[in-house]
Amino acid sequence: MKNRFSWKVCTALSALMVFGSPLYVANADTKPRTHYLAANSENVRWGNIGKGDPVLTVNSGDIVTVEAITHHSGDDYERMIEGDAGVEDIFHWDHVEKNEALRGPGVHIMTGPIAVEGAEPGDVLEVKILDMKLRPNGNEKYAGKTFGVNAAANWGYLYGDMAEEPKKREVVTIYEMNSDGVTDYATALYSFKWTPQTDPDGKVHPTIDYPGVIVDHDTVEENFNVLKGVKVPVRLHFGTMGVAPKEADVVDSVPPSYFGGNVDDWRVTEGATMYYPVSVPGALLQVGDPHAGQGDAEINGTAIETSVTGDIQVILHKKADLDKKLNNLSYPLLENENEWVVHGFSYANYLAELGENAQKDIYNNSSIDKAMKDAAHKTKDFLMKGMDLTEDEAYSLMSVSTDFGITQVVDGNWGVHAVITKGQFGEAEQKTVGLRNAFDSFGAKVVWNTPKQTVTISYNGNTLAMTIGQTTATYNGEKIKLTAPVRLAGGKAVISDYSASFYQSVLSKTN
């Protein structure tokens, strides 16, 4: 994994940068901006995704570079905290001082909340993930590298149900991110079995029962003979992203629900767009729990938990003007180049459904069967409402072409997702647009090199260079993977409307 982005440079730039752009003008008085939200003890909350004072307020259309830090960094202080001022600040805890004194009821370090000007209950917040980059560790000893943690934890699906003794064990595996130039992958570096850890307040943690405890490596046995030769494909994504729910003030960051949160779908990655129903004024977007690799189910309790810096664009859709797909949206909906992904949960809105003790009871009542039922009904509704199908048409399509997968079985409110491909709806869902028109329309400069079959698009100080038929391109001189290649149709270069809109957003970032 190339760590082409220097987070240190960006931290220095974290004051708001204001530049004009013709895009996403929420009203005549505001212009889109690019913001930088650094991760430090001022800008994060730990374990709570409820309402709270925003650390940043943005307008619809604004882009935010947001640093997101993994709460598992304490599993290897040397490789994941030391020398990184922001992470040190967040994790700082000694017998005198604890910077993030409030940790809970959940576990995730959430950057935000980000308030969106004018957002009100009933609106929908669109979040485009324009870019995600691994955060290099800050320790010169491991310069340029990024590490991640997978913890087979006590909340894992097979905890206590293992074949070998002790059946109830927690095992932490430290992964290291690499690239062979073509594929990014993670390799296991070493593992250790969790031993009781004593925190600075003298409390002993026999299991992984509190976030941010720094593991004393004198107490654990590091096993470097682990997963030799295995290269886990990197799937960078935000495990937890969403808006604040209205039902409670302090909200556990672990169970996902209608507001998003800890959805733990690896599809929430660069190139994807999330839609969240807004239920509190300002929406209060929060971003955290970055993952470098996860399978559907996240079965042992965690992914490869790491730290990531992302560029996101935030677009507010007002209730009165909602597209048919977003009207009455009651769950986190994902869109990417080729798919719509509907997210179901054991409880669609567990905070409302389970009553006063919802935040405790959710951990004892989930099942995949319940999540499947929820996903099935949501998918049928989406197809009827969003694709103008009758109930019978929708149900047939759900059977013959919709894939239902198990998102996670470890987050209290278990998840099932449904993947609906856009291609089957043709132009209705994947409209082909002329490349030149698409980029000309907002003032980008489009330059063709016909013999080389390349096109260079310049806008706002950014340059995107693409070649017909290729999925790799360069953006500001760095290699990127496109959501889809530029194609030729009728002698004309075309892309999908999703791609056109996505790269317009990417180019609109002010550096």
Next chain:
Amino acid sequence: MKNRFSWKVCTALSALMVFGSPLYVANADTKPRTHYLAANSENVRWGNIGKGDPVLTVNSGDIVTVEAITHHSGDDYERMIEGDAGVEDIFHWDHVEKNEALRGPGVHIMTGPIAVEGAEPGDVLEVKILDMKLRPNGNEKYAGKTFGVNAAANWGYLYGDMAEEPKKREVVTIYEMNSDGVTDYATALYSFKWTPQTDPDGKVHPTIDYPGVIVDHDTVEENFNVLKGVKVPVRLHFGTMGVAPKEADVVDSVPPSYFGGNVDDWRVTEGATMYYPVSVPGALLQVGDPHAGQGDAEINGTAIETSVTGDIQVILHKKADLDKKLNNLSYPLLENENEWVVHGFSYANYLAELGENAQKDIYNNSSIDKAMKDAAHKTKDFLMKGMDLTEDEAYSLMSVSTDFGITQVVDGNWGVHAVITKGQFGEAEQKTVGLRNAFDSFGAKVVWNTPKQTVTISYNGNTLAMTIGQTTATYNGEKIKLTAPVRLAGGKAVISDYSASFYQSVLSKTN
């Protein structure tokens, strides 16, 4: 979908054809053969996948062209039965005569059983799916076309749980297969709501409660305004394939289990290999329930049910010589170019686990949660045994890179599958082999055209022409999609060992 294969011609050739081949010699006295197993009332059973007299006996390494017919053909007699002698023969039922008198306890028309010489309990039967082609309908009125049926049936997941009245309704949608030259797709032609149907014996079927009932189209209302503009991606696969279980003589074809059967995983397609644990002498392989499109979950009860002719190669692995991945195999295991897929069920072996009334009780006891637990344990076992991982290594990999999906929730014994990518294990699972060596080794002729970057491989009267870097190729002059493209590595053309073995099998078929 090009229907490049004339089933009528092949039916005429259905006598066994015997040609030599150096491959898969089970013992010195037998040579691999290519067999043709036509679908007719002699060669199929209806609804029962238990032990029975084989209609064909083959040696390990033999290739069988097998015709498989959908049991839903009666939903549109004109388009799916009329004029097709084999299908007419199977479905023939009037007040005098019923060719397939025994239909049940399940619903599928199964071609076979095919006995494998020397197969004994404890062995593993490998079935490579070399080719699958749609079966054109036999009615000149619809010449060259293939139709399929999706039935939102009474065993569907949302039956009785629909929003519109009547909540308990069965809707049949007739699909037609098409191709735009690049992609094969299915379009809905018309749909109708099931009405009570009277069979030739005078019995009324208020719901889809018995297979092979011919729908009287004077009693239903055909709605041709259905799913307009929607092109469902074609995923040709065998819904039901497997060996006979040992636990009972007559076995319902609907619930899948350790022996395979109605697994309903769309990955059981051309280019894939299935492994089944043998539990009765001769293995007794059966093939049926072809599908043209299905999503994970098969939520409304059926896929796009159609008829297909497939080429399969059958390879017997004796108990004493089993590879570590196949040793003590207790479930249907799938392999393809890039993946291993483990299949879990609510009950790993429902016939043994549920006792005397298993075949009834299975319909009231399934859940996705149970299937997930089974899939989780099987996946951990597979990774430990097949990939030489420790339990902790396996569990970590299951969380960071294994995708768990819902295979089906409509077949009595519900399914969850786990997809394990081979790429992460590198050469251990995707060995790269020199193309020339791979095909030279069994006597194929390999001819290069260096300027054009093409290679032509001839063997046994067959010709495979590939171009470096391309996934499309031609086989005996017809366009096919390769499991993976030929690549250049160190100036040498290479393919994966899976590809090499697969196309060796493909070329070994005697036409």
